[in-house]
Structures are given as structure tokens and as C-alpha cells.
Amino acid sequence: MKKLLTVAILAFLTVTLLVAGGTKESKGDQSLEKVVSKGVFVMGLDDSFPPMGYRDENNEIVGFDIDLAKEVTRRMGVTLKVQPIDWNAKEQELNTGNIDCIWNGFTITAERRKVINFSDPYVDNAQVAVVRNKTSYKTLADLAGKSIGLQAGSSAADAVANNTAFASSVKEVIEVKDNLTALMDLEIGGVEAVVLDLFVAIDNITRSGKDFRILDEHLAPEEYGVGFRKGDQALRDEVQKQLNAMAQDGTLAKISTIWFGEDITVVGK
Amino acid sequence: MGKLLLLMLEGTFTSLKIFFLTLLFSLPLGLIVAKGRMSKFRVVSSIVNGYIMIMRGTPLILQLIFVYFAPYYIFGASTDRFTAVIIAFVINYAAYFAEIYRGGIQSIPQGQIEASKVLGLSKFHTFTHIVMPQVVKTILPSMGNEVITLVKDTALAQTIGVAELFRVAQNAAARQFSTTPIFIAGLFYFIMNGVVSKSFDLIEKRLDYYK
Structure with a gap:
């Protein structure tokens, strides 16, 4: 019995190591051919991330990023498949080939750059702190000794972790599954502030009508990009080419105006 | 790597806290619920039955969210998140345990109870010295199942x-862009449940008292 257990544990560990270590192998870059021959481009996203990508009343996934991807794939002559994923498992989804890219308000960070092949930034963003309107917080320093909430695995989590002065001043960081839960937690007083993307914050406050406001002091300026597998240079370049063309003929500006009322894109600027 | 394991041990400690606190409260509460379910008073038994139906008929993840958020919208006050986790787990698991207890209690032939009465044992005495020693033995395998599920269910606490x-x-x-920590966590759960099943094996052997 003991022997059997040892064998089982060893087998488990071996599989773990293989899965973790044995994924990098490439025979030239066929990423673009693969997508074109399949005729399908799979974009992975968190389908609860308005206004970049979310479910509308008809349970259809819509959003700014979806419209961009639709236009890009139309120009590439392939069909777009929108694949909702668990945001926390996004790297695994990408590395195992379940999706061709992560395209969903995906923040470009130095750490992510090491393992992900990013497109050029297409939108500028910032991490901001949202507080209840009736509280007196004005700056990030006012949040010292308080609990703050954020979405686990999000770039807000990175932004807070990287801002050591702020991270060490707060009492604790409560991580939950999505921004909505974090904001509900803010409403009931479980946390004093929620850190999240500026666009998401604006969108949430306007659509929910909740009595929240955004602190003027921002945590971290950042850029959104489309993330590809490290080896998929050809596919990345093709998507970038289409984005550049869309910036030039004004399509990007048009889509941006639909979702944000103005052109917030930065491609070719 | 060392730092990661340290962090994971800390997480394991939280998981174990949820596990033991849930057992501590839900095991006795389950017995009370089982008694209520078998009550001769229709009002009591149907209320308890309704409670069991809700607990078993809705996802635990939903109950967690309800216990944490609902009090604010209803009473305007909220509980601490860890307390909310314990409450949700206890009321959920008590319902399952209650049904296991009930199955065990009802498996005792009525004749034994009548015999105890004839021998002059009190109702309480009959329950503690005649019924329960047999019940504990028969329900152990199903209890083992439920307790093992509890170890894995602690992962739901992150919802709130x-x-x-x-x-x-x-x-x-997410930080390291690697699956390894998830698999290590799997190993942790596996070891914890190894201890749980071993303990149940031991208890079963200990309770070999009718042979």
C-alpha cells in the first residue's frame, strides 16, 4: 500500500514537471498559416469585463475589443471565435493552444512581456481607486490602514504589488474573482476602496448608478495590447498590420467613438 | 520556490481553519437537524425539511455569496468575510450530515428501542447507549465521503x-505564468485527504466493538 502511494505521488510529480516544463518546442513559425488554414481565429477573454468584452442582454459577447477583433479578422479573411476563459488561467489557455490570443483589455507589463508576445499598445489606460462617494478619501495616502479590494490576477493586483509604498500602507488586499464582486464588497463596506482599470471603473459607475467616485490620483498608467504566444510572431505581425491599417483609414477611431464617445486609441500616434 | 511553499502553507492553514471550524459546528448541528427532521411535530419537521432542501438544492458558492452580501441589503450591516465563510459552510454541511445521521438512526430496528424500554432504559439513555454506538459505525463510510468533499470545497472560500x-x-x-503552483496545490489537497481517509480507516478499526 505504501509502495503504491509512493508510485502514485511520483507519477503525479512527473506529469506536473512535464506539463510545466515541456511546452516549449517549435518547428518554425507556422502560427499565421495555421489560423488561415483553419479559417478560425480564437480570441480568449474574460466575458465579464465591460466595456472591453462582456455579455449583453441576449447573452451575446460584445464590447470594444470584440468589435476591433471582428474587423481585424474580417480583413484577414478568417472567422472570429470568441472564447470566454477564466482570467486566472489565461496563460495556461494560451500556452496549451486553446486560444490564439488574449484580447481583452490586456495590460502590457514587463513581467508579462517575458512570456507573452504583445502587439503594439492600442489604448492607454490607468489603474484607479474607486471609493464610496460619501467617504472623505482624496488621495491614495488617505487609504493607509484600510482594506482595499481588487480582482485576483488582474493588472490592478500587479499595480498595487509594484507600488510598494501604497501596498505596505494599506491594511490588507482582498482579492476576489471579479471586479463586480469587489465593487459589491465596496458597497457593503467590506473594503474601503477598489483598485481597477479606469475604463472599467467609469463604465461600472455610469451603468450601475452606484454612489461611487474615482480618486484623482492614479496608481499606474498603463497600455492595453493583444497578447500572443511567444513563438507566434507571424500571427502577431499580421494582426498588427491590420490594426495599423484600421488606424489609418479611421476605422479604429469610429469603433472607439461608438464605445467611449471619443477616439481613445493610440495606434500609430 | 521556498517562498512559494511558505505562501502555500499559509493558504493551507486558512483552508484547514475552515475545515476544522466547519466540522466543529456542523457535526453537532447536523444531529440536531436530523432530530428535527424526524420530529413528530409536523411544523418542525417541515421547516427543517425545507431548510435541508434549500441547502442541498442550491450551489454552495451561491450560499457563500448570499451569506456575505445579503445581510447588508436586508439589515444594512455586514459580517466579517471569514465568519461568513464559516456560517455558510456550517449550515450547508449540517444539512448533508443530518441526512446521513437520519439514515443511520432509522436503520436501527424498532425492536431494539422497545427492548430498551422494557429493560427500563430512559429515552435519552437508549439514544446515547443503544442507538448512537451503532449509528456511528454504519454512517462512517458516508461521513468519510462528505468530509473529503469538505476538504476540496474549502477552495470555494475565495469567492468572497x-x-x-x-x-x-x-x-x-498568474504571477509566474506557470501551472506548477496549481499542481502543487493539487498535491497538498491530495495529502490532506490522504490523512482524512487514513483517519477514517483508523476510526473504523477502533469501532470494531461488536465483533
Whole structure:
């Protein structure tokens, strides 16, 4: 019995190591051919991330990023498949080939750059702190000794972790599954502030009508990009080419105006 | 790597806290619920039955969210998130345990109870010295099942922001862009449940008292 257990544990560990270590192998870059021959481009996203990508009343996934991807794939002559994923498992989804890219308000960070092949930034963003309107917080320093909430695995989590002065001043960081839960937690007083993307914050406050406001002091300026597998240079370049063309003929500006009322894109600027 | 394991041990400690506190409260509560379910008073038994139906008929993840958020919308006050986790787990598991207890209690032939009465044992005495020793033996395998499920269910606590083992592992995975922490967490759960099943084996052997 003991022997059997040892064998089982060893087998488990071996599989773990293989899965973790044995994924990098490439025979030239066929990423673009693969997508074109399949005729399908799979974009992975968190389908609860308005206004970049979310479910509308008809349970259809819509959003700014979806419209961009639709236009890009139309120009590439392939069909777009929108694949909702668990945001926390996004790297695994990408590395195992379940999706061709992560395209969903995906923040470009130095750490992510090491393992992900990013497109050029297409939108500028910032991490901001949202507080209840009736509280007196004005700056990030006012949040010292308080609990703050954020979405686990999000770039807000990175932004807070990287801002050591702020991270060490707060009492604790409560991580939950999505921004909505974090904001509900803010409403009931479980946390004093929620850190999240500026666009998401604006969108949430306007659509929910909740009595929240955004602190003027921002945590971290950042850029959104489309993330590809490290080896998929050809596919990345093709998507970038289409984005550049869309910036030039004004399509990007048009889509941006639909979702944000103005052109917030930065491609070719 | 060392730092990661330290973090994961911390997460494991939280998971274990949830596990033991849930057992501590839900095991006795389950017995009370089982008694209520078998009550001769229709009002009591139907209320308890309704409670069991809700607990078993809705997802635990939903109950967690309800216990944490609902009090604010109803009473305007909210509980601490860890307390909410314990409450949700206890009322959920008590319902399952109650049904297991009931199955065990009802498996005791009525003749034994009548015999005890004839021998002059009190109702309480009959329950503690005749019924329960047999019940505990028969329900052990089903209890083992439920307790093992509880170990794995602790991973749901992250829904309302309690950083247990699986949340820590997922965060580390996101940070390092690697699946390894998740698999290590799997190993942790596996070991914990190894201890649970071993303990149940031991208890079963200990309770060999009718042979």
C-alpha cells in the first residue's frame, strides 16, 4: 500500500514537471498559416469585463475589443471565435493552444512581456481607486490602514504589488474573482476602496448608478495590447498590420467613438 | 520556490481553519437537524425539511455569496468575510450530515428501542447507549465521503475574498505564468485527504466493538 502511494505521488510529480516544463518546442513559425488554414481565429477573454468584452442582454459577447477583433479578422479573411476563459488561467489557455490570443483589455507589463508576445499598445489606460462617494478619501495616502479590494490576477493586483509604498500602507488586499464582486464588497463596506482599470471603473459607475467616485490620483498608467504566444510572431505581425491599417483609414477611431464617445486609441500616434 | 511553499502553507492553514471550524459546528448541528427532521411535530419537521432542501438544492458558492452580501441589503450591516465563510459552510454541511445521521438512526430496528424500554432504559439513555454506538459505525463510510468533499470545497472560500490554498496557488500561477503552483496545490489537497481517509480507516478499526 505504501509502495503504491509512493508510485502514485511520483507519477503525479512527473506529469506536473512535464506539463510545466515541456511546452516549449517549435518547428518554425507556422502560427499565421495555421489560423488561415483553419479559417478560425480564437480570441480568449474574460466575458465579464465591460466595456472591453462582456455579455449583453441576449447573452451575446460584445464590447470594444470584440468589435476591433471582428474587423481585424474580417480583413484577414478568417472567422472570429470568441472564447470566454477564466482570467486566472489565461496563460495556461494560451500556452496549451486553446486560444490564439488574449484580447481583452490586456495590460502590457514587463513581467508579462517575458512570456507573452504583445502587439503594439492600442489604448492607454490607468489603474484607479474607486471609493464610496460619501467617504472623505482624496488621495491614495488617505487609504493607509484600510482594506482595499481588487480582482485576483488582474493588472490592478500587479499595480498595487509594484507600488510598494501604497501596498505596505494599506491594511490588507482582498482579492476576489471579479471586479463586480469587489465593487459589491465596496458597497457593503467590506473594503474601503477598489483598485481597477479606469475604463472599467467609469463604465461600472455610469451603468450601475452606484454612489461611487474615482480618486484623482492614479496608481499606474498603463497600455492595453493583444497578447500572443511567444513563438507566434507571424500571427502577431499580421494582426498588427491590420490594426495599423484600421488606424489609418479611421476605422479604429469610429469603433472607439461608438464605445467611449471619443477616439481613445493610440495606434500609430 | 521556498517562498512559494511558505505562501502555500499559509493558504493551507486558512483552508484547514475552515475545515476544522466547519466540522466543529456542523457535526453537532447536523444531529440536531436530523432530530428535527424526524420530529413528530409536523411544523418542525417541515421547516427543517425545507431548510435541508434549500441547502442541498442550491450551489454552495451561491450560499457563500448570499451569506456575505445579503445581510447588508436586508439589515444594512455586514459580517466579517471569514465568519461568513464559516456560517455558510456550517449550515450547508449540517444539512448533508443530518441526512446521513437520519439514515443511520432509522436503520436501527424498532425492536431494539422497545427492548430498551422494557429493560427500563430512559429515552435519552437508549439514544446515547443503544442507538448512537451503532449509528456511528454504519454512517462512517458516508461521513468519510462528505468530509473529503469538505476538504476540496474549502477552495470555494475565495469567492468572497478569503485567501485559501487554491487562491494562493492561482495567484502564484498568474504571477509566474506557470501551472506548477496549481499542481502543487493539487498535491497538498491530495495529502490532506490522504490523512482524512487514513483517519477514517483508523476510526473504523477502533469501532470494531461488536465483533
